[in-house]
Amino acid sequence: MKNNNHLQRAAAAALAASLLVGSLAACGASGAAGNAASEGASAEDIAKALQTETTLTVWGWAPQLKPIVEAFEAKYPKVHVNLENVGTGNAHYTKLQNAVKAGSGAPDVAQIEYNALPQFALSDALADLKGYGAEELEDNYTASTWGSVNLNGGIYALPQDSGPMAMFYRADVFEKHGIAVPSTWDEYVAAAKTLHAADPKAYITSDTGDAGFSTSMIWQAGGKPYTINSTTDVGIDLQDEGSKKWTGTWNTLVKDELLSPVTGWSDEWYKGLSDGSIATLLTGAWMPANLESGAAAGSGNWRVAPMPTYNKGQAATAENGGGGDAVLKQSKNKAAAYGFLQFSNGPEGSKIHAANGGFPSTTADLQTDAFLNAASPYFGGQKINKVLVQASKDVVPGWHYLPFQTYANSIFSDTVGQAYGSHSDLNNGLKAWQEATTKYGKQQGFTVSNK
Known part of the structure; x- marks a missing residue:
């Protein structure tokens, strides 16, 4: 999810960051984990939600999201996704934080980089995905990206890409x-x-x-x-x-x-x-x-x-860059929203993400022969993914x-x-x-x- 345009614009918008955190500590005392037990949906509920007429709003800037949404809607035609790019970096987070503070106007799903995730997760803005079965997915992702979404005992996003x-x-x-x-x-x-x-x-x-x-x-x-x-x-x-x-x-x-x-x-x-x-x-x-x-x-x-x-x-x-997708507490369609996360950050969506220039966080995709042995003409025919995949295994923990x-x-x-x-x-x-x-x-x- 991190690219040249993101960095350039994020750097230019850095001074706006002071707008983002004003309300965070006020709600921090209750903690996201405090309300987690009341949330959740069974696999049956999630499957049913994906077969029900629903509209989801997704905020994100990654170019890979568009083909992922198209594939998702083709598989689940009763769920319409409004994909909105409200800005990159701090512009995105400012609008998201304003909606959280106002108590309305937030999307169902938001793209959030790993370094910004604690800001929203620990302020009770995001749904804890443990109640939707996310804990069972740990082995599907690299240790470093899973560690980035597992905060204070809760799981607040599913990893999408990594760096x-x-x-x-x-x-x-x-x-x-x-x-x-x-x-x-x-x-x-x-x-x-x-x-x-x-x-x-x-x-x-x-x-x-x-x-x-x-x-x-x-x-x-x-x-x-x-x-x-x-x-x-x-x-x-x-x-x-x-x-x-x-x-x-x-x-x-x-x-x-x-x-x-x-x-x-x-x-x-x-x-x-x-x-x-x-x-x-x-x-x-x-x-x-x-x-x-x-x-x-x-x-x-x-x-x-x-x-x-x-x-x-x-x-x-x-890790340097990367992020995942989270379900907002404000969402009225959390089961369907989590279903979207399962698709976009699971086997189907991750393949689309990788095919469109992203570096996946899913271990299965990183281990395929096609991915590992892809020779890059730009890099003189080197099979660069072998080096990069090994790097994903060598990230210092903690x-x-x-x-x-x-x-x-x-x-x-x-x-x-x-x-x-x-x-x-x-x-x-x-x-x-x-x-x-x-x-x-x-x-x-x-x-x-x-x-």
């Missing part, structure tokens, strides 16, 4: 300068220095400061800076071992100006990906389609390798996002971003980010602890 991180790299650039594909972060930093010394216009990667990227990198380093103790009690420690492990590597690239100064998803960025002046991307498995469409001139030169790690031979990665992560991300540029801009210690930026995020959380009624 296990890998290293996309220009094989031609590495070969030209005699650089071996790095498998550790020490090797990656050394490659950055070699490349930029050989060609001052070339950089190992681009990064001018992005909250989603930074949290994913901390995740990959084994960090667990966010803890969720209850619906109103959280912890923030952006100086934990994993956070410092990441800054210990990345500070060299920032301070020595070894990162391309172009902004991600800009025309200049795509130009760098096309001409090789940006030699690698550390990003989610959803990236191939964006490279093919945005950097067509690089066709045949890109390859995919596992993420570099801190300990050679010990695979570790993180990560959590804050119930006000959307707001936290919106102030990243004012805190950590300043360290990027001044080529200074990222730890100072992380400390400032933690302080500002903690202050905001307390203002919203949360108990926030810092180690």
